[in-house]
Amino acid sequence: MKEELEKRVVKGPDGVEFEVDPLRDYYCQSAPTVMPPAYIKIVEELFNWARAESIWILGFGTGCGAIEMRPLMTPRFDAYRYGIQWRPTPRQANLFVISGYLSVKTLKRAIRSYEQMQNPKYVVGLGSCTINGGMYWDSYNTIKRLDDYLPVDLYITGCMPRPEALLAGFQELKRLIRAGQAEGANRYAEQFEWYKANQKRVIHDWDMPDYNW
Amino acid sequence: MDFDWIRIPYALLTLFIVFNYGLLLNALIAKIAARVGRRHGIPIWQNYIDLIKNYGLRSSITHGAMYYLGPVFRLSGGVGLLLFVPTIHGSLMFANLSFAGDLILALYFVFFGTLGMALGAGESGHPHAAIGISRGLSQVTAAELPFALAVFSVALQYQTLSVSEIVAAQQGGMLNWTLFTNPFAVAAAMLSFLGSMMRPPFDVVIAPQEIPIGPPTEYHSSYLALMQTNRAIFPIAKVVVYMNLFFGGATSWPLFCVKVFLIYMVSVLVGVVFPRFRVEQSVRWFLVWALPLGVVAILLV
Numbered sequence A: 001m002k003e004e005l006e007k008r009v010v011k012g013p014d015g016v017e018f019e020v021d022p023l024r025d026y027y028c029q030s031a032p033t034v035m036p037p038a039y040i041k042i043v044e045e046l047f048n049w050a051r052a053e054s055i056w057i058l059g060f061g062t063g064c065g066a067i068e069m070r071p072l073m074t075p076r077f078d079a080y081r082y083g084i085q086w087r088p089t090p091r092q093a094n095l096f097v098i099s100g101y102l103s104v105k106t107l108k109r110a111i112r113s114y115e116q117m118q119n120p121k122y123v124v125g126l127g128s129c130t131i132n133g134g135m136y137w138d139s140y141n142t143i144k145r146l147d148d149y150l151p152v153d154l155y156i157t158g159c160m161p162r163p164e165a166l167l168a169g170f171q172e173l174k175r176l177i178r179a180g181q182a183e184g185a186n187r188y189a190e191q192f193e194w195y196k197a198n199q200k201r202v203i204h205d206w207d208m209p210d211y212n213w
Numbered sequence B: 001m002d003f004d005w006i007r008i009p010y011a012l013l014t015l016f017i018v019f020n021y022g023l024l025l026n027a028l029i030a031k032i033a034a035r036v037g038r039r040h041g042i043p044i045w046q047n048y049i050d051l052i053k054n055y056g057l058r059s060s061i062t063h064g065a066m067y068y069l070g071p072v073f074r075l076s077g078g079v080g081l082l083l084f085v086p087t088i089h090g091s092l093m094f095a096n097l098s099f100a101g102d103l104i105l106a107l108y109f110v111f112f113g114t115l116g117m118a119l120g121a122g123e124s125g126h127p128h129a130a131i132g133i134s135r136g137l138s139q140v141t142a143a144e145l146p147f148a149l150a151v152f153s154v155a156l157q158y159q160t161l162s163v164s165e166i167v168a169a170q171q172g173g174m175l176n177w178t179l180f181t182n183p184f185a186v187a188a189a190m191l192s193f194l195g196s197m198m199r200p201p202f203d204v205v206i207a208p209q210e211i212p213i214g215p216p217t218e219y220h221s222s223y224l225a226l227m228q229t230n231r232a233i234f235p236i237a238k239v240v241v242y243m244n245l246f247f248g249g250a251t252s253w254p255l256f257c258v259k260v261f262l263i264y265m266v267s268v269l270v271g272v273v274f275p276r277f278r279v280e281q282s283v284r285w286f287l288v289w290a291l292p293l294g295v296v297a298i299l300l301v
């Protein structure tokens, strides 16, 4: 545990002393809840359509595959015309593209970012590293199956996949969302214990709250 | 004072028209900017979809009351600005709730949203939000000075504080526009306009790359959707003020659309050509270039 996360006694400017427990006081500890589709069918279908046509990707690249996302913003591939945009903050993003191998250190950040995204949210695994470890299958420091740690909606195979493959993958994701099958956030909430146990098994210096909002 | 109640639904109708026009115009401008970069750009109805999606997100978290009120303040800034200036000159239906002295109120509303946003985003506690706000407030303040001077100059010129009377004084041919009768005021105001539209070279506040989008970093779901609504209304409302003060107002909706588009395009054209200023550069730029013009405008009247 890092020093700044330990319990300590702080003296306020007015001389009153009080105890601070950063993990408890600075974070909300409540676990995620399952949020089923709340509206009648037709409204929910409208929303699903809107969610599919307006996919905001979290700008977070993990492995070599991150380099294949950049061309999507350029004139040659221009993903914007499919309603796909990049957002710099997890709060506003809906889609988390895990772009390749995830070292354990990055996994920690990926989990925190994922948990800060708002329901409904989707995860796409890019490249063979996210499926079975790919060419890092015997590495001591990367995870092998992304699905054990975060609920993946869709894999895009290849090492590394071309931008066209990504575009095709996004179209497939849109189909899933429209059909109401991309419920990764709820799966995460339902299986929360299982995911947490898996995550804690590989992350040894676990110095964050169990759920970051 | 007797009040025509029918003005309220009329004002709401204006709001509705402007809201839709704003959404489409924003998308169109994003498309133009994309074409400059030789991209295809977003579909023209993309903003509607984004809006529906953000209202349709299932979860949202709050950081406290001010956080909650931030987008509300911002939206009321935009709506207020729109409602208290006449949109279409000479039409009772779209004169909105304008009254004598509304010029001062309009000035106030221009700043109102920024302040509300500052309070709200400050409570979100995100360091990027704090950086964005300090940048935003200093830049908007600097940009506001020449505009205020220009407005006072125009008010002196026409001896009134009512936007409708200013518009009325400019009717009858292009040469009656403030643009030609008081060019220095218009120049100062247009420079300040560049600064307040949050487009390059003055978009360091929301700095899409280095500090993830500044003040709204922590905003999401319906909060963000409220702010997007405001994004559609506020620029148009501001352009309407400019149009009324400097470019002779509009007497019909088609004319309104054309004029608003052209005035908006000024900032877009500048935006796609020039790279971004840092805050201290832009503050200096406003003080060196725009402010003297404003002072000259006041002195000449």
Ligand code: SF4
Residues within 6 Å of the ligand: A063, A064, A065, A099, A100, A101, A126, A127, A128, A129, A130, A134, A135, A136, A158, A159, A160, A161
């Ligand atoms: S799948 Fe291949 S390209 Fe992608 S991260 Fe793994 S090794 Fe790199």
